[in-house]
Amino acid sequence: MTFPLADLVTILPELIVVVAACLVLALEPITPPRRKDGLAWMSVAALTACFIVTASGMGDRVGAFGNLVVVDAYASFWKLLLYVVSGLTILLSIGYLKEERIDLAEFYGFLLLSLAGMMVMVSGADLLVIYLGTELMSIPLYILAGFKRFEARSIESSAKYFILGAFSSGLLLYGVSLIFGAAGSTRLADIAAAVAGRGLNDPLVLMAMMLLIVGFGFKVAAVPFHMWTPDVYQGAPTSVTAFMAVASKAASFGALLRVMLEGFGGVRSNWTGLILGLCLLTLMLGNLVAIVQTNVKRMLAYSSIAHAGYALIGLVVAGWVGTNAGTVSQGTSSMMLYLAVYALMTVGAFAVIAILRRGGVEGDDLDDLTGLARQHKGVALLMLLFMVSLAGIPPTAGFIGKLYLFMGAVNAGLTWLAVVGLLFAAVSAFYYLRVVMVMYMREPSPEQARATRLALSPTAVIVLAFAAAGVVIVGVYPGPLVAFTSSAALP
Numbered sequence: 253m254t255f256p257l258a259d260l261v262t263i264l265p266e267l268i269v270v271v272a273a274c275l276v277l278a279l280e281p282i283t284p285p286r287r288k289d290g291l292a293w294m295s296v297a298a299l300t301a302c303f304i305v306t307a308s309g310m311g312d313r314v315g316a317f318g319n320l321v322v323v324d325a326y327a328s329f330w331k332l333l334l335y336v337v338s339g340l341t342i343l344l345s346i347g348y349l350k351e352e353r354i355d356l357a358e359f360y361g362f363l364l365l366s367l368a369g370m371m372v373m374v375s376g377a378d379l380l381v382i383y384l385g386t387e388l389m390s391i392p393l394y395i396l397a398g399f400k401r402f403e404a405r406s407i408e409s410s411a412k413y414f415i416l417g418a419f420s421s422g423l424l425l426y427g428v429s430l431i432f433g434a435a436g437s438t439r440l441a442d443i444a445a446a447v448a449g450r451g452l453n454d455p456l457v458l459m460a461m462m463l464l465i466v467g468f469g470f471k472v473a474a475v476p477f478h479m480w481t482p483d484v485y486q487g488a489p490t491s492v493t494a495f496m497a498v499a500s501k502a503a504s505f506g507a508l509l510r511v512m513l514e515g516f517g518g519v520r521s522n523w524t525g526l527i528l529g530l531c532l533l534t535l536m537l538g539n540l541v542a543i544v545q546t547n548v549k550r551m552l553a554y555s556s557i558a559h560a561g562y563a564l565i566g567l568v569v570a571g572w573v574g575t576n577a578g579t580v581s582q583g584t585s586s587m588m589l590y591l592a593v594y595a596l597m598t599v600g601a602f603a604v605i606a607i608l609r610r611g612g613v614e615g616d617d618l619d620d621l622t623g624l625a626r627q628h629k630g631v632a633l634l635m636l637l638f639m640v641s642l643a644g645i646p647p648t649a650g651f652i653g654k655l656y657l658f659m660g661a662v663n664a665g666l667t668w669l670a671v672v673g674l675l676f677a678a679v680s681a682f683y684y685l686r687v688v689m690v691m692y693m694r695e696p697s698p699e700q701a702r703a704t705r706l707a708l709s710p711t712a713v714i715v716l717a718f719a720a721a722g723v724v725i726v727g728v729y730p731g732p733l734v735a736f737t738s739s740a741a742l743p
Contacts, residue, residue, distance in 0.1 A: 262316035262323055265302040265331060266371050272298035273364035280357040291357040292346050295364055296339050303335045310740075319439070320378045326584075329740035330374040330506040333592055337499045338367045340599050340715045345491040347709025348606045352489060354399055362392035363495065370503035374510070379428045379438040379464075382507050386424065386471065389503060390417050393496060397488040409487025416470065416480040424467025430460035440515040448518040461516055461523060465530075468511070471504035474564065475533040478557045485553035490616065493549060494602035497556045498595045505563055505591060509584060513570060513742050524571035531568055532672065534561030539679045548605055549616045551683055552598070555642060558680060559594050562657060563587050565673060569660040570742075585741035586660040589734060593649035593726055597641040600719030604635045607708045607716075624691040628706060632691045634720055641723045643684040644677045649726035656734065 260267065276291050283291060306328050313324035342360055349355040369388025376382035394417065398410025432438050434456035435446035452458045469477040485493045516523060538558030545551035566587025570580045605616050608624075608631075625632035641650035654677060658670035726733055 276361035366392040374506040420470030427463030520571040531564035590653035
């Protein structure tokens with residue numbers, strides 16, 4: 253079986269990532285320990301090459317393999333974001349893995365394979381292709397979640413993630429099989445034509461759509477499909493948690509948005525109410541349960557659930573059938589903008605947690621941050637910046653993300669939804685600013701005062717500087733990113 257050269261060129265970034273992953277896995281056993289960092293830098297070089305190829309090829313929609321895969325501005329946006337997040341995760345992991353004594357270069361191979369699945373997801377124009385991308389994304393993440401093999405908590409998180417992830421994948425595949433029975437095809441264009449003719453009066457179409465939403469709901473950690481998130485985020489290595497919280501969520505939202513608008517766009521008036529219900533439940537549970545958490549990683553897990561609720565506002569706006577033209581693209585672009593700024597502030601927050609492992613201090617408990625401002629003023633200032641941005645306080649990128657989401661809701665005639673989102677943003681300020689209070693207004697214990705060393709590697713400094721600069725620049729000058737997301741949004 254041969255493939256046209258043009259098709260292979262279209263998926264060149266995916267090929268680069270897969271080849272780099274295979275090289276890392278093949279070279280890891282024969283690479284001396286002192287040179288393992290070279291494999292991490294080789295992974296970063298591969299991501300840089302992919303970034304250049306994708307950025308230079310942004311333009312019209314190009315199909316490959318019989319239009320099973322498409323590369324357009326929308327897919328390119330998500331890929332560029334995923335490259336950045338993956339590169340930051342690798343840089344953060346170089347020092348973190350050594351600190352945790354799990355410095356195995358196969359970590360970078362699995363991360364690249366998961367990234368390849370995410371790239372397939374956001375470029376898929378066929379439900380089976382998207383499903384295969386979902387599995388390629390998930391299976392390496394199951395391994396990475398249990399990468400601290402000597403800790404029971406890490407193994408438990410891997411097992412929970414695998415069991416619930418397999419369950420959600422089964423639901424997703426069952427939905428694909430049902431829509432194939434109704435439409436005779438799994439391509440989004442064919443599904444759109446069949447749905448337009450049948451509508452949701454056909455029980456197969458209705459059940460298939462609901463199963464697809466449930467399957468993607470697990471991937472984006474929307475309520476009530478969120479139950480795996482807190483335990484997995486807490487038990488997984490911190491750099492893996494950052495990657496899961498940002499990259500897998502972004503890829504899943506990218507695929508969900510394309511499926512709902514390009515496959516089921518003809519019945520968007522029917523599914524918007526369901527998405528709206530998920531949005532409100534996710535906002536409520538994520539923000540309220542985060543209040544009582546004392547573990548920072550667990551608090552950020554419920555925060556991640558809440559942020560999925562905010563992102564769903566964009567999907568509600570995109571699907572809302574109102575009197576204002578352009579709400580589809582506005583909803584899409586506001587979701588893309590929000591997830592981009594969410595990536596910056598979340599990676600930064602987890603990077604701070606990763607470098608706090610010092611002496612006998614684990615670094616992920618709220619008490620571990622006690623008096624941090626008295627010992628490490630710069631690190632505390634960065635954590636303050638990321639917490640303020642996550643809370644949506646100006647002039648940070650988090651404020652800009654929420655602003656455009658709420659503006660989209662108002663323009664779609666959903667002013668009440670914007671008000672609800674604003675109220676929950678006020679609730680979230682409590683648990684984010686509590687972290688700031690612990691750092692600045694409490695005295696460290698004698699043990700904490702003696703444990704002054706931080707796991708602050710040069711690559712972790714790069715990650716923190718990049719995330720902080722992004723949060724500040726986008727907060728002060730959001731124009732370029734807003735224009736980019738608007739141009740890449742689905743029409």
